[in-house]
Structures are given as C-alpha cells and as structure tokens.
Amino acid sequence: MKAYDGMYIGGQWRPAAGTDTIDVVNPADERVIATVPAGTAEDIDAAVRAARAAFPGWAATPPAERAAYIAALRDAMVARADEIAETVTAELGSPIGLSRKVHAGAPIAVAGSYAELAATYPFEEKVGNSTVLLEPVGVVGAITPWNYPLHQIVAKVGPALAAGCTVVVKPAEDTPLVARLFAELVHEAGLPAGVFNLVTGLGPVAGQALAEHEGVDLVSFTGSTAVGKRIGATAGAAVKRVALELGGKSANVILPSADLARAVKIGVANVMSNSGQTCSAWTRMLVHTDQYDEAVELARTAAGGYLAGDPHDTANRLGPVVNAKQRARVRGYIEKGIKEGATLVTGGPEAPHATGYYIAPTVFAEVTPEMTIAQEEIFGPVLSLLRYEDEEDALRIANGTVYGLAGAVWAGDESEAVAFARRMDTGQVDINGGRFNPLAPFGGYKQSGVGRELGAHGLAEYLQTKSLQF
Ligand code: NAP
Ligand code: MG
16 A cells, blocks of 8 residues: 655645545455545646646747657656556556556557657648648646546647647546656656646546636546536636547447458457446447347357456456446446346346456347437446347437447448448447557547547647738
C-alpha cells in the first residue's frame, strides 16, 4: 500500500488543499493498493490558474518545438512502457498482455501521431482574399474514464498540446495511478511548467469544479451519457466549447456472404477484450436467420476460450471488471436479459471466483431489438445475438438505438460491406475485421457524443479560426 501525495500543478507536485483521500483497489483481489488525494475546487482552481498562466507562452511556441516536446513525452512513455502496463493491470485488472499491447501501446502510438501532426499540420490556410489562422482554443479541462485510462488521457492531451492549448486533467477515481505516472513522464520530458496539470479527485467534486470553472475554455469529457449530458448543459450555459465521447451499443452485422466462423470469432473477441469495458465494443451481433443457429454454436465455443482469472497469468484472457459497483451493474443486466426472455447460451450472473470482481464470459441468443440488453450499454463481457430476416431488417436493427459510436460489417465482397456501412448511423465501421487506425477520427453519431478524437480531426477540436482579409 502506497499513500501518494500531491497534485501536479504548475510543473511541480504540490500538497492537496484538503486531507481527503481516495482508495485505489486492485479489482483482481479487492485489496487497497494505494491512496491518492481527493482534490477539491481549490485544487482545480490552482491548476486552472497554472494552465492559464502557461497558455500564452505555449500558444506562441512554434509548432515544431511543441512537436519536439510531444516526441520527448512519447519517448518517456516508451522507456516506461512496462511500468505503464503493470500500473494499469494493478488498478484496472486487465490481463497483462492486453495492458502491454493496448493500454501502453495505444497511447504511445497516439502520442507519436501528435508529435508528427504538430510538426506538419497547416495552422494557416488561404481562402480567397483571406488568410485563416487556426489558433488554440485556450485552457482545456479534460475529464477521463477508467476503461482505457492512459489512452483516454493521451487522446485529449496529445491534440491539445499539439494545438497550443494547456490542460488540466481530472482522471477517473478508479485509475488515478497511471495518470500520476503520466504526470511524472510529462515532467521528465521537460514540458514548460503549467502546460499540463493533474488533479485527482471525485467526479461530482473535482470533475464538476473543472467543468464549471470560468477559466476553462473547452471541456473534453469521456464517460457515461448521464454525466456527459450534464457537462454539455453546463458548458452550453457558459458558451464554452465541449467535446463529449459517450457510450455505445454498436452492431456487428454479419451479411450472409461473409466468412461466418471468422466474423463470429473476432466479434466475440471484440466484446470480451478489456472485460467488455470498451465504449466502441460490438455488443450486438446481427446474424441472418438461416445462419443463426450455427452462429450461436460458434459464439458459445469462442466465449468458452475466455478463462476469467488472475490478470498476470497469461492463460487468462478475461480480467475482472473495474469495481464492485460495475460488477453489480453488469450482473443486473444479465439478470434482466434472462427475465426479458433471452436465451442464456453461456456464462450468467454467478461469479466465477469468490474474490475479485469477475464476470463469466456471457452470450445471449434470441435477443430481440427492444430488450434492455439490446438497447443499453452493459460495459461487461456480455454479447447479444440478434436475428435478422433480410438486409433492410438488419439495417433497422443496427440503427435502432440512441447510440452510434462504432460497428462492423462482414461480407464476402468488400464493396457489399461498404454499401451497408454507408447506411449505418455511426462514427466508425470496421470492414471485414479492419484494424484500429490511431489516425482515423473517433467519435459518435446521435447520443454517442459530440466531436471527434484522434488524428487531424481530433486536433481540429482544439483549434479556433481567425480570418484576416486582404
Ligand atoms: P462516469 O461517472 O461518467 O465517469 C467518467 C468521468 O467523469 C470520471 O472521471 C468521473 O469521475 C467523472 N465524473 C463523474 N461525475 C461527474 C460530474 N458530476 N461532473 C464532472 N465529472 C464527473 O462513468 P462511470 O460511473 O465511471 O461509469 C458508468 C458507466 O458509464 C459505465 O458502465 C459505462 O456504461 C459508461 N462509461 C463509458 C465510457 C466510455 O468510454 N464512453 C467510459 C467509462 C464509462 P469519477 O471517476 O470520480 O466517477
Ligand atoms: Mg462515476
């Protein structure tokens, strides 16, 4: 157990204003592994002031120099990649292999992409007799969740720094340790004081104070739809920019011409990865009625390959969910699925282990589009298989939720899959198992959010335009 002290504000670790602390729990064994200070409005105010003071200097720093700082930060992350992975496994419970590859690997790739974009992005453009300057928005308040704890910090801090903005981050209370490690790396990389600031704390206290602070020009939030709506309303009332990356209930559409076995196997892997705690997970698998029974058997077998247990044992491909509350929530959804008449193919609400917040890999069949488990984000290792009669039916089901974050389409012919994807109301679609692209814009249609992250589109969120007429 380690008691961490201080907030990273204005280039140094400063004592927190209050004395309250947050327990950090390892979800695999339920032990408290650390405590961090619970920040208050006073800490947030100090951090925003530091960010505001640093803003003019950072905004005036030539983009190529900002790029060099971001590259140094990326290199510092690379040097401590193992420690990043161990830290995420300790506080989130993700299998260590996944932590190395994704929880450490993805933010390193994203930081690298922004080092490059900062150096190459056209911060000026010509439109007729005007020169348009793309200038940083100002001070960014970033509120991040626990499911991809470092990735979600870097997906906001990377573009903000590249744009010339300064930042205050409030990380999730469940995963503050990798955020603190990131602050250390920022310090090692030698970023000017106040450009990046970190305040750990609770959402309704520190998070809310950050979203409401008048010194913040843009609030970037990733998390639940309920909190996102409040943050959007607060930002709207203050005429402040806001970016919201909220939930999803994405459809994995397997067209009859697809390689069914491959589509089901990758579809199951997509949902089980990170214990299902992925906003873009394809939690609804749509299969043609003629292939449905075969797909159910394939899904049962694939899910059986996900052994839940100790994230350090590489035989286990499924870690716990993040905390007791999330486990109770996910179990509630599984019980609801059974009650509403879906067929439990494998898994269920019973805990596979006495200790640790584990959930068995769970597959439901005969799920109909209006059922709760087909409409609401579960955020656990739970897959629903839905039956469709024809392509129009598949499209209606795919688009039939309030969300629109991601999705997948499988077909024998790529162009057939693309034609279907064009009609989907969603921000990202993987065609026949296409790979994650850290430069592709990521974000939602409908209630999945406002704004885009990653790549050049993600950078544009942190810029505002000024037109000079000649
Ligand atoms: P959450 O409460 O929305 O948490 C996201 C972030 O917002 C955290 O840093 C949180 O702080 C902070 N926050 C909470 N209340 C706030 C407020 N009133 N003002 C400002 N900031 C606030 O999400 P959660 O409770 O951790 O998870 C609940 C559900 O949200 C999940 O089951 C899942 O469905 C969804 N979720 C989606 C994503 C995504 O990637 N889209 C990520 C996580 C969760 P605390 O950590 O202190 O709560
Ligand atoms: Mg919360």
